[in-house]
Amino acid sequence: MKKSMMILVAGPYRSGTNDDPALIAANVKNMTDTALAVYRLGHMPVLGEWFALPLIEAAGSKQIGDDVFNELFHPVAVQLIDHCDAVLRIGGPSAGADEMVATGLAKQKEIFYNLDNLPAVE
Numbered sequence: 001m002k003k004s005m006m007i008l009v010a011g012p013y014r015s016g017t018n019d020d021p022a023l024i025a026a027n028v029k030n031m032t033d034t035a036l037a038v039y040r041l042g043h044m045p046v047l048g049e050w051f052a053l054p055l056i057e058a059a060g061s062k063q064i065g066d067d068v069f070n071e072l073f074h075p076v077a078v079q080l081i082d083h084c085d086a087v088l089r090i091g092g093p094s095a096g097a098d099e100m101v102a103t104g105l106a107k108q109k110e111i112f113y114n115l116d117n118l119p120a121v122e
Helices: 021-040 048-058 067-083 095-106
Strands: 006-010 044-046 086-089 110-112
Touching (some): 006 067, 006 095, 021 044, 044 048, 048 067, 086 095, 095 110
Parallel strands (some): 006 044, 006 086
């Protein structure tokens, strides 16, 4: 493969955390570590969180799951898929990550379920 892809890394954010900040941070670390591996294969990784969380803060969200958070969190990632070539689904159960896969499929993006299946850029 010669062309680098922009790949959305989609995994659990809140799922299974009961909104515990330490568990959410562990989920973000897992996605970020995966993003680094994607980058090292020659692709440009993105996380919806990288775009949504600063906007959520700027919009005045007071807590995870409030109206402002919900207005932006998944919609930003869904819109981000328009600019991506593929979605990499990682981690355990997550309605949000599954939504990113469904959106990617609907937008005819390539979907990967395992980092090992991602082609390296030569």
